[in-house]
Amino acid sequence: MTGIHAGRVAVVTGAGRGLGRAHALALAAEGARVVVNDLGAGPAGQGASADPARLVAEEIRARGGEAVAHGGDIATDEGARSLVATALETYGRLDALVNNAGFLRDRMLVNLGEDDWDAVVRVHLKGHFLPLRHAAAHWRARAKAGSVPEARVVNTTSGAGLLGSVGQANYAAAKAGVVALTLVAAAELARYGVQVNAVAPAARTRMTERVFAEAMAAPEDGGFDAMAPANVSPLVVWLASADATGVTGRVFEAEAGRITVMEGWHPGPTADKRDRWTPGEAGTAVRELLAGARTEGPVYGAEEPGQGL
Template identity: 55%
Template sequence: MGICNGRVVIVTGAGGGLGREYALAFARDGASLLVNDIRREAAEAVCHEIVQNGGRALANSDDITRTDTAQHIVDVAQEAFGTVHVLVNNAGICRDRMFTSMTGDDWDEVMRVHLRGHFCLSQQLARTWRDAAKAGQPVDARIINTTSGAGLQGSVGQANYGAAKAGIAALTLIQAAELHRYGVCANALAPAARTSMTEGVFADMMRKPEDGTFDYFDPANVAPLVVWLGSAQSAHVNGQVFEVAGGMIALAEGWRTGPQIDRGARWVPDEVGSAVAQLLTQRRLAQPVYGA
């Protein structure tokens, strides 16, 4: 008996990396899994591993960026396991280039997979949960989104990815505010782990240690937080963004109104500079952009 016993979970991009570890960890804690990945064989391999260990899982390779196929994912999960309780939006891609070299396709594809991919499935399930709540049925649901340090602090060479991930962080706050009345909690995490998306840039830094010491960037390190957020135990946590790496869990502090000067009248352009200079001396410095 685990903390997710009886819960039904959809994980996207679950054929490898972080998504695979999430699916395996949820299954170990009693959940039934719909394992979604565009690589059908990879999704089936994860399901086979879950079933071999006594769990329940179903592979799916539908497109998460279309509303019709997103609805099909939900329908398949419900037909197989019953009510869906948790959605983990994990699938993503990178198309890294310096901003001046980035193509329109580089931009659009990253936005499609990350932002639209988070939108379509979330909306289909949110509507299901809203209708159930309005019908008087108990709802204890979770949306777990995936942002990134690139979205929270910025990252050189990742204008498209960082902008998409920043959008996901904002989407999480809005989902949390709008859906809580229906019994839905929405949270996000910014994981640092070794995956296929990090191989090109961070392969050396994230390499598995050969001396048997703690593998800080093992994607399995991120899974316990995700499983807990998907459990009934997390019902009091909503609208939060977590940074997680190795054995560290941190709560990200978002944008907020900082120092201010109000003159009570319209500013004269020539006087703005001195006011801004005063505000800059009072500010809390932001974390530096990655790679700057």
């Protein structure tokens, strides 16, 4: 270990299991003092338990690190506020925020109820916004007081948010929102010494190990476990460190041993009449433009663009 987080304090949400746990352990291994947040809810957001966060904090301490558990609901203003306060009151500072909490309630669009929409968007999108808002307020105050931080935020998006995913309209919309939030936050907070990036991971978690059981299974021969959550953590740890200076407003995919810089929407073919189109003219122009445009990849779960199950 290089100790790139020595002296730094990191908060990780959804850190009781899966990716969040792997990130918390990896940050601690690099010297960070870690606030381990987890509500302890079930795979679909049901219930709550203090055990997941407590056990990970204990695991970090058993390995010689420093950690404190936080069991608040970070999709509430009170929970997000207390999360940041826990870091400041326990360790006297906050340097990195890793937003990771979430769960799934998958349904095809016509069967997707309002409650399932609201619950998933709430935990993934609001659960990113509120901790980021309170952390940013602290960092802005520090910067205005003359102590510009080397602060870092790593948000968790998904391939579902980048390309869409059949049966996951709520999750995909929330994760697309996380990307937009990342871009805005990176632009707004740069003046305060804050860098904000997003990672779209692929790994074995409660959200993937059942749906994609075969693809996510660990190898029986003991070889490289490509889908282990810990494979994603090195990128997260680096982005959350002071070593990542100058990298902000970016989205990365990470899985197994692969890191990919994701490139979003860019202007493609354009037609400019320099006057108002008629509907028929607009349609003709669109078809001509699409003939020269790049063909987008299919939505996850669809064989061709625009197709469902």
